[in-house]
Amino acid sequence: MRACRRISFQEPRPALRQPLQVESLYRLLDQASEEKRTARRELIELGQSYSEIQEFQKIPGIGPIGSHLFDAIIQTPHRFSTKQELHRYCKLGIESRSSGNRKEKEQLDDAGNGELKNVSYQAFQAARSTDGPNEIKTFYEASLKRTRNETHARLNTRRKIVESMWALWKNEACYDPERLLGPASCAV
Numbered sequence: 001m002r003a004c005r006r007i008s009f010q011e012p013r014p015a016l017r018q019p020l021q022v023e024s025l026y027r028l029l030d031q032a033s034e035e036k037r038t039a040r041r042e043l044i045e046l047g048q049s050y051s052e053i054q055e056f057q058k059i060p061g062i063g064p065i066g067s068h069l070f071d072a073i074i075q076t077p078h079r080f081s082t083k084q085e086l087h088r089y090c091k092l093g094i095e096s097r098s099s100g101n102r103k104e105k106e107q108l109d110d111a112g113n114g115e116l117k118n119v120s121y122q123a124f125q126a127a128r129s130t131d132g133p134n135e136i137k138t139f140y141e142a143s144l145k146r147t148r149n150e151t152h153a154r155l156n157t158r159r160k161i162v163e164s165m166w167a168l169w170k171n172e173a174c175y176d177p178e179r180l181l182g183p184a185s186c187a188v
Contacts, residue, residue: 043068055168058175059161060134061127066119070165073113077170083163090116090162092155108155120158135177136161142181 044064047053056067080086087093088109095109127136139160144153164180167173 040064047071051172052169055173055175056165059123059164059180060130060136061123061125061161062165063126066123067165069115069119070162071169073116074166074169077166080166083159083166086162086166087159088112090120090159092117092120092159092162116162117158120161123161124154124158135180139181 047064047068050071053064053067053071056062056070057064062070080089084093089112091108091110091112091114093109093112094106096104096106098104124136124140127134128140130137136157140153140157143156144150147153147156160180168175173179
């Protein structure tokens with residue numbers, strides 16, 4: 001029975017129908033692309049009235065989408081009293097598990113919002129892929145030198161990104177690259 005089905009799928013299709021279907025799909029793709037551009041323009045316009053969104057975008061790797069997502073999901077910077085609570089909510093916190101006499105196993109905490117974890121990842125990747133030096137690259141290199149572990153350095157940098165966004169918002173401060181780097185600026 002399978003052989004019969006396979007043969008029926010391999011039969012030539014009517015010549016007029018395929019170009020029409022392809023043309024229709026291209027029209028849909030063009031419409032979707034235009035809608036995406038329009039939505040992006042509207043998103044950027046909406047963010048103009050929020051000073052924290054403008055400050056977030058000054059951090060290397062943070063664009064309009066990431067800054068709006070962070071603002072929308074967190075809602076208020078006073079939601080967290082410590083940076084560790086923020087890290088945990090962004091799924092970047094460390095959790096220790098032990099059972100009986102076994103050693104404690106440290107791993108990333110599953111609790112929290114995965115979108116915020118993705119915002120930090122996208123920002124990290126975007127900042128690292130830009131030409132020339134920036135604060136995120138400098139912080140990552142200093143963290144890598146200190147930890148000698150790429151995973152730990154990457155996670156430290158991603159925590160620093162969300163922590164910096166939170167601190168800017170909470171303190172109603174302007175972005176300062178030296179402040180993001182902190183002691184790391186001297187380490188490299």
